[in-house]
Amino acid sequence: MTTSDQVISISKLKTSCSTCSLHELCLPRGLNSIDLEKLDHVVKGSRPIQKGDYLFRLNDKFNAFYAVRSGSVKAYILNELGEEQIIGFYFPGEVLGFDAIDQNIHTCFAMALETTTYCSIPYDRIHDICMQIPDLQKQMFRLISRELTNENKMLLTINNRTAEEKLATFLISLSTRLHKLGYSAIEFNLPMSRQEIANYLGLTIETVSRLLTKFQREQLIQIDKKEIKLTNLSELHSMCEGARCPSAEGKNSVA
């Protein structure tokens, strides 16, 4: 990276939430313009990072929250054997780093899946600014809370479902999130590898591959490398719900 590049990107780094197209999806959501301006003074943009680069690593000191601006990110932890377990994927407008609040160090890794830009919200200033902007405090709580709810849903997906249901749920979830960002709900790119999908869903790469082929054979999707088109959304949706033996309902359902 040359000196002139750095000069250019430093000037570009002065991105502001007020002018960001994502601000109704991201941290500033619901803030008035006065509060937005206060936030602008705190938030910093980044120059692009490349596939494989880290936003932060396990045990890194907790400096900031990160909001994805473009590209995508995977978050993962390591088990005792050093194996990766992916705990989430993040797309533009989504905020990472909440894991680090408790111990003041990050409990996971965050790695770019492709060329990615993001904004940093320094933690040492967020407390002060939360005090100044009550709505921001609320929004922070909301974001963390949503992250919790998402993880709960993920547990449900992973815990008691067939491989087919897991994969269908995964595809529908991506579709829904990308659609909210203004992209097509039926045609998009998978920024993660088959291995990463498998890891996330608790499957093997072979099973994922076989199922994608099967879904294609059944005309549910068209897939070519990383490009995917969901050609039968409603059928995929109903697959998520797990048409399992109804007798189980009695055992576990609430009257």
Next chain:
Amino acid sequence: MTTSDQVISISKLKTSCSTCSLHELCLPRGLNSIDLEKLDHVVKGSRPIQKGDYLFRLNDKFNAFYAVRSGSVKAYILNELGEEQIIGFYFPGEVLGFDAIDQNIHTCFAMALETTTYCSIPYDRIHDICMQIPDLQKQMFRLISRELTNENKMLLTINNRTAEEKLATFLISLSTRLHKLGYSAIEFNLPMSRQEIANYLGLTIETVSRLLTKFQREQLIQIDKKEIKLTNLSELHSMCEGARCPSAEGKNSVA
């Protein structure tokens, strides 16, 4: 419970965080005595609720956070077929209800597993009091963050592990948490049924039962109904780590 008992407990309902034996584990952790007193004015105790009673239900309006004082609670969501999926168990000093912040309604059920007492921290006052007590705001963020980290660990436990590893992890986790509360780490009661353990871990009740029997045969535990004694903690610990084929390490580990 006699009438005089009830009178006593009603007067005891004016429980204060400052005198509570759990206050170094619970929400007030780290607060100074002045701040503690402010918190006391907001927190309300409950009379005991019985096994099967709800602290809150799905779609209930979000009134308060709840801190378990004695007993235990399970939190669960329902899938599209109305089947229960348990997302967590809560013991004294642990705080529930963070799921509701985002939408202002609860996204899960919370049910007592046995006779249980708890404290309520009304949400409409927590924002104000967080503004008055910066340390409390930090502590709130920390608690939610910890909940996130716990869920991440749970994902790891559930996703890629054998039934044996899951159950060992579950037992060790209970042991560790109960020990922090001042109970024995090796001998305790399982307040949840086999069905609930199985549900939580994504197994069937038969598998849980068989494994408990197997663990007993292997002298890892002694179990009689709900009473369990972990007779070989170190072996149980090493089972958690999943002695799986080391070749997998290369695929997923970080250099």
Next chain:
DNA sequence: CGCTTCTTTGATTCAACTCAATGGATGTGG
């Protein structure tokens, strides 16, 4: 172009599930 990495496909195996039956504990009413 050769090397590595990722993906697909096939054959086989096995861990956990399903189905089935029994056993034990708790509770209720006669």
Next chain:
DNA sequence: CCACATCCATTGAGTTGAATCAAAGAAGCG
């Protein structure tokens, strides 16, 4: 106090979905 019902847990037999093992094909990269 016992007979009966209900609920929960245990145990066994058989099945199966996804993993493992193996190999070949396709894509990315220096």
